[in-house]
Amino acid sequence: MRLTNPLVIFLGVWILTFALFSLHLSALLLQSPRDALSLFLVITVPFLCGYGIIWAINARLRPDKWQDSEVRRHFSLSIESRLDSLRRKLLVFSCIWAAISVVEIVASRGLPIVWLFTGSGLRYSDFGIPSLHGFTNSLLLATSLVSTGLYFHTGRRRFLIMPVVSLLWSVVVISRNLLLVNVLQMFLLWMRFYARNIVRTLARSLLFALAILYVFGVVGDIRTGARNFINVAQPTVEIPAWVPSGFFWAYMYLTTPANNMLYDVLTVRPLDTGALPNTLSLLLPSVLRTTLLPNAGDSSANLVAQAFNVSSAYEGPYQDEGVPGIFVYSALIALVSTIFWYKRSLIGYFGYCVLAQCIFFSNFYNHFLYLPVVFQFFWFYVYRTRFTRR
Numbered sequence: 001m002r003l004t005n006p007l008v009i010f011l012g013v014w015i016l017t018f019a020l021f022s023l024h025l026s027a028l029l030l031q032s033p034r035d036a037l038s039l040f041l042v043i044t045v046p047f048l049c050g051y052g053i054i055w056a057i058n059a060r061l062r063p064d065k066w067q068d069s070e071v072r073r074h075f076s077l078s079i080e081s082r083l084d085s086l087r088r089k090l091l092v093f094s095c096i097w098a099a100i101s102v103v104e105i106v107a108s109r110g111l112p113i114v115w116l117f118t119g120s121g122l123r124y125s126d127f128g129i130p131s132l133h134g135f136t137n138s139l140l141l142a143t144s145l146v147s148t149g150l151y152f153h154t155g156r157r158r159f160l161i162m163p164v165v166s167l168l169w170s171v172v173v174i175s176r177n178l179l180l181v182n183v184l185q186m187f188l189l190w191m192r193f194y195a196r197n198i199v200r201t202l203a204r205s206l207l208f209a210l211a212i213l214y215v216f217g218v219v220g221d222i223r224t225g226a227r228n229f230i231n232v233a234q235p236t237v238e239i240p241a242w243v244p245s246g247f248f249w250a251y252m253y254l255t256t257p258a259n260n261m262l263y264d265v266l267t268v269r270p271l272d273t274g275a276l277p278n279t280l281s282l283l284l285p286s287v288l289r290t291t292l293l294p295n296a297g298d299s300s301a302n303l304v305a306q307a308f309n310v311s312s313a314y315e316g317p318y319q320d321e322g323v324p325g326i327f328v329y330s331a332l333i334a335l336v337s338t339i340f341w342y343k344r345s346l347i348g349y350f351g352y353c354v355l356a357q358c359i360f361f362s363n364f365y366n367h368f369l370y371l372p373v374v375f376q377f378f379w380f381y382v383y384r385t386r387f388t389r390r
Contacts (some may be wrong), residue, residue: 004192006337017363021255025235031262046327059101078346080151124174131285134372142379148186182253188353233306256308270322279316282369313366347380
């Protein structure tokens, strides 16, 4: 369970990111390790402070710490007490998702995976109805996670239907983001409540990561082509033919967000505005965002390479408030995540899986304020309010 602690995940991700960055295996990585270390400290120190504050408060208010077995038992009891209601709601949500997806298929005149093989000229980003598509994805992610929890608790295979459907759907619509978010949330749920042997857990986690890297590379090759990717990535070393492209895909996507973030720090003048348009823009549905904040969150002019167009979860806070924005935002992430780590309720358990996933991808994108991810909390709230009558 401790492997899923927010501090462990956060430090693991960011230490790995900057360690890989220091290798400079791509000519696109322009900044020096010293500059990278400065950014690393600005990001990690406030997180440590935020985590420490909640840890200290919890230790004082709850001196009788819960053991791992007690947390697992409480999670099982929370599921069991709502089992019938959760099962009914799960069926309703699954039907709602399926109905909306059919509407999206009709409105988009097909599916991205079909477009890929028929050469229709349409891209995966053309699929779906704007704003409604993000709503549908949040519903699918929440449904998949709850269904996974029910499967782990009951062992009934019918609860695997939605998790499997959600994974297949992410391939059909060629969405790596949906695939990775979904898989990681389910994996974190298993790690926290059902993993027992630490050695076996680590071994399985490694195999799981290698499998994800392979899938990540395959999907990436489908979308851009392996040779095109190598040309864009500009490796500084010869990549052996036997090495799956997914590994270098992973290297580039782990390091280029920090590279872009460092480039932002050197070239972008913060707005220094309390309105925080770049930080909060992702909370708006896409229809409203493009109308009300057409330029918010747009970093296309501040990229080292257009092919790698993300700059971690801290890009928006930096664009709005500079280095202090990074510092405050990192501390807030730590505070909220640690509160949910200690929260003993069904929404706390499922919600923490979402937040832990956001921490894991914090070096890549700001999932903390990404509406399709954050809106899962609405669905968890609906589950909770409907099934806690006494």
